[in-house]
Amino acid sequence: MxxxxxxxxxxxxxxxxxxxxxxxxxxxxxxxxxxxxxxxxxxxxxxxxxxxxxxxxxxxxxxxxxxxxxxxxxxxxxxxxxxxxxxxxxxxxxxxxxxxxxxxxxxxxxxxxxxxxxxxxxARAMIEITLFPIPMEFTSVFTALPDEDVPVLAIRVSSYVCATFELLTARYMPTYRPRSPWRDISNESVFDSGAEVLGWMHADDWIRPR
Incomplete structure (x- = not known):
């Protein structure tokens, strides 16, 4: 052949x-x-x-x-x-x-x-989203980004082998930190605790000020 x-x-x-x-x-x-x-x-x-x-x-x-x-x-x-x-x-x-x-x-x-x-x-985030396509309910960070400083439900590749993805509450804050704009609720870079954010979705019913 x-x-x-x-x-x-x-x-x-x-x-x-x-x-x-x-x-x-x-x-x-x-x-x-x-x-x-x-x-x-x-x-x-x-x-x-x-x-x-x-x-x-x-x-x-x-x-x-x-x-x-x-x-x-x-x-x-x-x-x-x-x-x-x-x-x-x-x-x-x-x-x-x-x-x-x-x-x-x-x-x-x-x-x-x-x-x-x-x-x-x-670049690493683009490779991750190529290898691990995110669920369709989430918006890719390469398609659109949330309003600034508004809490959303974010998704990223998990650091653990028991799960492909993990979810976290995060805010997109490019004015505050242009080179590390995704921040967790404690205002730390999400990259410090794991992988980059690949996608997000609004979750106003779950995430709102007390």
């Missing part, structure tokens, strides 16, 4: 962050990064990478100067980093009609520097 060849019509060209998360390399697309307006810095999509770069790119980058003992890998591009920004071209590794079953090799890369803390956290 002949294996299906990659469909190069599915080549992706975008800007974003390369990041290592949950034992895999990912590219999280950011149409606008830190050089652009703050209000536009939301990721658009996460692409699972194979962890490899194409032979053509390896040759252009000078990574195949000796015997091919190991396949050129993403980790070889910037060995001291696990997250960085740039412009990228991705090629699918397999031919399939289901985009969620495709992973990608990197075929081109223009390095833009390190990601800042907020971009990295947003």
């Amino acid at each position: 002949t294996a299906s060849l990659p469909d190069h019509s599915l080549v992706i060209q975008c800007r974003g962050l390369i990041i290592h998360h949950r034992d895999h390399w990912w590219l999280v697309e950011f149409p606008h990064l830190k050089r652009d307006l703050q209000r536009h810095r939301h990721p658009a999509r996460a692409y699972l990478l194979s962890g490899r770069i194409t032979t053509e790119f390896a040759k252009r980058a000078g990574l195949e100067t000796g015997p091919r003992i190991l396949l050129p890998s993403v980790a070889m591009l910037h060995p001291d980093q696990t997250c960085w920004a740039g412009n990228f071209e991705l090629r699918p590794t397999i031919a399939t009609a289901k985009p969620d079953q495709i992973d990608y090799d990197i075929n081109a890369h223009v390095f833009h520097g390190s990601a800042d803390e907020l971009e990295e956290r947003l």
